[in-house]
Amino acid sequence: MLIWILLGAGLGYAGARVLLGYPPAHGFRILARREVAFLTAAADAIYPDGAGLPSGPEARVAERLDAYLEIVPARMRRLMRLLFFLVEHATAVFPAPAPRGRRRFSSLSAEQRTAALDAWRTSRLFPRRLVFASLRALLTNAYVADPGVLRGLGLTPWAIDTPVCEADLLYPPIGQLPAAIRHAATSPPSDGTPLDPAAPRHPAYAEARP
């Protein structure tokens, strides 16, 4: 009987730890709110405020990852979500520094999160370092994709006038019929004039006007 009580209590605790107490998250198509909470916390630990660049949450890392997860194959999506789950709850096995270092990752203090991730990063065990590298890669992809970050780095793409070549008369945009081909003739090809680093950049990366 005691075993059943302990088992029930354990399952109850696990269920509560995994599911309860996460703040609501709106507008996400793939990520659950527990994943949004985790990613926001991890992004803040890896990319905190400072250095003249937006923080991870300011760069909308969770939103960008949600969009990314939507386009990757289902098998990869499952692996990524498993990764989020693993790091969120691995504090039960690899606790962050006290106090209450075994709470789930997103419930830790900022200092504890930093310490927890640093332990993954510097572990002697390659699989732990691999987990950190994978998580950081996903967060970095999302973070550096932010136009504000790229503007801060001065690395936004150029505005480029694309010549029309023979192939552009053959292929419609993906998912459309040939009737969607919008060119009727080729234009002169690139003459190889080097781009000027001071030349205008792509409008999609321009600062939003108030």
Added chain:
Amino acid sequence: MSIPSVDGGEVRVFAQYERDLHEQADVVVVGSGPCGAVIAKELACAGQRVVLLEEGPPFTPDDFALDGAHSMARTMREGGLRATRGYVMPTLQAICLGGGSLVNSAICVRPPDFVFDAWCSEFELERTTGKDLAPHFDAVAAFLGVAPTPENVQGRRNLLFRDGCDALGVPSEPIARNVKGCRGSGECFTGCRSRAKQSMDLTYVPAAIRAGARVLTSVQVQQVHAEGSRVRGVSGQVVEPFTGRRSHRIRVDAKAVVLSAGCMATPVLLQKSGNLANRSGQVGRNLQFHPGVMVTGVFPDPVHPEFGATQSYQSLHFLQEGFKLETFWAPPTALALRMPGMGPTLKQRLAELPRSATWDAILSCHRSLGTVRARGGASLDPLLRWHFHPEDVRLIGRAMSVLAEIFFAAGAEKVIPGVHGLPDELYSREEARVLGTRSWKATDVTTGSTHVFCTTRMHGDPARGVVDELGRCHDFDNLYIADTGVFPRCTSVNPMLTGMALAHRTAQSLR
């Protein structure tokens, strides 16, 4: 419904398929990457009825994603997240018309003669010396307009490499590329918006269409059909771009079948077709890579690394030792992955990107072998297993140490090696010597590779190889393979041009 047509040829895209198809051809080519595209064009020009099948869609400039991760998710198989097991190493395979040529950096290098001499002596080949292949290299290079990258689009990031090599007395040279009119946008990996890169979708495929080839995109080939010592054709299904959702069935009967699905997909297709062409037991074996390692250098002054051809300077000086050095640029999302650390330190390093250059070494790891296996069920994604040989691990440190030396010789104030167990930043040549002297484990550093070889290797002895020197499968009269899987050993240099030259020779034998 109108189908775009140029003088008899045509290209069909996903939105045009309305029912199952059954086609007839002289030759069906599976895969429109650099090798398949050469075969399709050469045979169509020779008057053969050619059907070229490609699983991916054609990408127009409107379809390019500027963001690196999104671009990879759209243009690469498995969302660009494929990795080997055993030693975990990311690797990529494109899924688009033109294959890897759409999203590679257009490097065209002829391997030195010693590479082909080793192929001939160790794999019982008689007609595959550098001299034998020279006319085929010449033909594809001329068609694509391969030329050294001009000085005015090198950018400081590439020229610093030259300066560092010059200071050390290490020979270096501008990289020859299949590019016309490069403007130095550094966007090779996400699709060239200047339309300067002469990728297969802009060159060989339109030429094939002009000569009458039928190009069916969004077709996943699932089976090669064989009877006795001959193959009869292939079959598969239409797949929706990006989702991979399958719909109409396609069958192409042909007098000859050429598999150019890529070194990781061709063996899977053979295995899924009843373990075809595998009397030797070599299909899917001998998997080799050129693992790449990178070092980042930070300079006192702005480098403006976003300007300049993606990869346009190289040194072949260390090829005999086992590695090639070259410059590198990628979308900032990808480059940022190299920066070690986290928190404020990481952000500070990111802020140094405009003063940084990243160079890489590709390692010629012919001792490190692996396998390609088909997964269960309907999946055509390969299961890759590969291990670093200890002798090849030693190359990592040696190559990184040389790169660090070149950085300091070029005036870098520090280098960032990204090696576990070492300081994140090294500030002098003396400090960087540790790269060459320490005891290395392969897991100390993250490597990646897009150069993949040997899984259907060429061998003079049918018991030890899958294809002969012309790419014809030893087990079949009319089944050919034309991709980097036929290389008997890795090339030590970027493999696209070699694959195309071998494909050109295969096409000539089929005319």
